Amino acid sequence: MASTHRITRAAHLEALNDFREFIVEHCAGNAGVTDEILYDIQLAVDEACTNIIMHGYAGMDPGSVIVDLEIDAHKIIISLTDFGHAFEPDSAPVPDVNAPIEERELGGFGLFFIRQSVDDVKYRTSEDGNTMTLTKNLAQPSGG
Amino acid sequence: MVFLNAESNSEKVLITARNSPDPADEFFALELADNALNGIELNLIVLNGPAAPRFSIDYTENGQATMFGTLKRNLKAEEEAKNAGLAPGQVRAGLGGSRVVFEQIDTFLSMLGHRAYFLEPLTYASAWVFERRGFAYVRGHKLMDDIQREFQPGGALHQCLDDGLAFRKRDQASTVRGRAWAIHDGILDALDLRWDKIRMVKQIGRQAGVDTFPQAVY
Amino acid sequence: METDIRHENQITTVAVTGSVDALTAAELTETINKEIEDGHANLVVDLSGLAFMSSAGLRSLLGAVKETRSHGGDLRIVSTNAGIDKVLKMSGFHNIAKVFTSQQDAVASFGY
DSSP: OEEEEEEEEEGGGGGGGHHHHHHHHHHHTTTOHHHHHHHHHHHHHHHHHHHIIIIIIITOOOOOOEEEEEOOOEEEEEEEEEEESOOOOOSSSOOTTSSGGGGGOOOOOOHHHHHEEEEEEEEEEETTTEEEEEEEOOOOOOOO | EEEEEEOOOOOOEEEEESSSOOGGGGGEEEEEEETTTTTTEEEEEBBTTSOOOOOOOOOOOOOBBOOTTTOOOOHHHHHHHHTOOOOOOOOOOBOTHHHHHHHHHHHHHHHHHHEEEOOOOHHHHHHHHHHHOEEEEOOOOHHHHHHHTTTTTTTTTTGOOSSSTTTTOOGGBHHHHHHHHHHHHTGGGTTOOOOOOEEEEETTTTTOOOSSTTTBBO | EEEEEETTTTEEEEEEEEEESSTTHHHHHHHHHHHHHOOOOOEEEEEEEEEEEEEHHHHHHHHHHHHHHHHTTTTEEEOOHHHHHHHHHTTTGGSSSSSSSSSHHHHHHOOO
16 A cells, blocks of 8 residues: 655755655654665655756756655655756766776766665656656565 | 637737626636747736725826726826725735636647646736646746745845835735735836846646745735 | 765864765765865764765775875775665775774774
């Protein structure tokens, strides 16, 4: 039995805390949500919302970010929708985590962290906005 | 009397209803249009109580069109309208029943295969109504948050309300209509901002749950 | 986000609490840069009180490593929180600067 929750905020950095608290409020304490999983999904949501805020609405008075959360016994699905510029996930460079400090670019980790933190990332642009869908599998009870 | 105006080769359809042959007695108007991206725009929605008194905010004393008070203003009529409880841009008191109309629009558009439609709210009051109808913002959500913050006691907009002028009364900070009149009157100049280019979106079948003015009194 | 700064011998310890995200990372950068400008280029940044850090925080720390070294100093991290640890590991931060599990160890590593 899945439970669903939704939060909508303006796309500005002050909202990041609200999005993380929304995740904690609805996921912490759920069976299968370990501390590690809880941090992973907070991180993925924070990075995705930061991208929307910094790039999605660049050059305009920001619109809304809508975060939908669906939790069942096996997985958590988070959808993040915005109505700004479409994003091209495949064109974002992958940082070189083995490069020495002199060669390190200071940016570029957001999408990389998202991919490292969740099990699946999908992105779709359509008439009703840009939606990134993240899926995180939950820990299953052992022996089950 | 109900009129449907849909010319072939036009991307718009306009539905109006009026009490009598006189166009000034129009109490319902809805215009939907295709936009450049194959989306749907709600260009106009007017829902008035047909028997309610009419305020001529739409024409100056010289008979010039004001475009709902955005191009020119009939200050005398506006003040009377404000005191009678109207929001800016309204010629008659609005009907409370807009929820039904928006449900119909959702149903109609989903039958055409659309997943969302867009509009640009004329005033702060309209934007607030659309929030309650489940709209989110394509542009202007931050502006709505800024307005909410600055109308709090101590905020930059609150400080511009000094009871000195008809549209700058102190009690306007605490109601949707009051704020809308102050914004219509140009109070956002204090923040170097304008009521401009706000754009909203309704995902068909979904409520965005936006509430930029919690526990608001209309 | 809050920072608590202590100067002891040649080492400055910056203990960070709260969250370092895209909103608050600039403040962390500013705080650290000010210490470096004031001549404190040996820094221990203690993240053990942090509830959350994103890539924005990481960017701030990478910048701080570069700044301290270009001023003849260095930067050590203290991290005891598994989530923060994971962010540091994912980005290969351990290839760039030393990470410790206690402030004492981090301070002692400067060898003063």
